[in-house]
Amino acid sequence: MQLWVGLGNPGPQYAMQRHNVGFMALDAIAEVHDFGPVAKKFQGWVQEGRLGSQRILLLKPATFMNESGRSVGEALRFYKLAPDALTVFHDELDLPPFKVKVKNGGGTAGHNGLRSVDQHLGPDFRRVRIGIGHPGHKDRVTGYVLGNYAKSEIDPLADLLGALAAEAPKLAEGDDVRFMNDIALRQGD
Numbered sequence: 342m343q344l345w346v347g348l349g350n351p352g353p354q355y356a357m358q359r360h361n362v363g364f365m366a367l368d369a370i371a372e373v374h375d376f377g378p379v380a381k382k383f384q385g386w387v388q389e390g391r392l393g394s395q396r397i398l399l400l401k402p403a404t405f406m407n408e409s410g411r412s413v414g415e416a417l418r419f420y421k422l423a424p425d426a427l428t429v430f431h432d433e434l435d436l437p438p439f440k441v442k443v444k445n446g447g448g449t450a451g452h453n454g455l456r457s458v459d460q461h462l463g464p465d466f467r468r469v470r471i472g473i474g475h476p477g478h479k480d481r482v483t484g485y486v487l488g489n490y491a492k493s494e495i496d497p498l499a500d501l502l503g504a505l506a507a508e509a510p511k512l513a514e515g516d517d518v519r520f521m522n523d524i525a526l527r528q529g530d
Contacts (some may be wrong), residue, residue: 342396342420343513345370346413348431348454351403357489359473360406363430363454365498366471366505367399373506383419384412392513406454410461417462427466428512429458434482436472438494439501441524443469443517469512471501504528 349355349364356364367388370376376390376399385402398420402412417427431454436442446465449455458466476485490498504527511520 342398342422343426343428344398344400344413344416344420344422345428345430346400346402346409346416346458348406348409348429348452349401350405351401358487359432359490360486362432362471362473362498364401365502366430366469367401369502369506370509371399373503374509383416385416387416392510395510395513397513406457408457409454410457410459413458414461424462424466427458427462428469429455429466430469430471431455432473432486433470434473434475434486436470436474438472438474439497439528440472441469441501441505441521442472443467443512443521467517469505471505500528 345367347363347367349361350358355361371388371390374390374392376388379386379388383400384404385400388399390397390399398416400412400416402409404412413427417424431452435450445467447468448464449459455468473486476482504524507527508520508523511523
């Protein structure tokens, strides 16, 4: 079993914020691949399903971003999974908007959700970094990250989430490079 976590903040007022793109990614995967019903567990919402031969548990922590690690740690302990079974989907300032990169381990780059997961489990987990771009100056970061996607960004966002969901089985099989390449191809890059 693999645990895939989307980072975000719970509540409708946060639903379209750039910071919630991890939640959006999991919702797209669950919908495209007919995952089971949502259940409240591990201080969050979970859905189970399969991608190819892999059993996947999707988790959206309801603890708010800064405490995501509590929910993630609880789920990993319950299933007796090591951090290498964990994939975290999150927004990434240091990537251009709608670009996707996968990496294993690393720092938190000031991301409070990643920092919380790292504090609870250490840094050795796979990350799916979903680009949101940078507003240009560090003083504008908080407002930008917690701001909603603009109307002009909705179609590219939908295209990205569709590509990410369609290619998710490659990620489940551990083919991170093909996952990234095929998303880029679907986006016409």
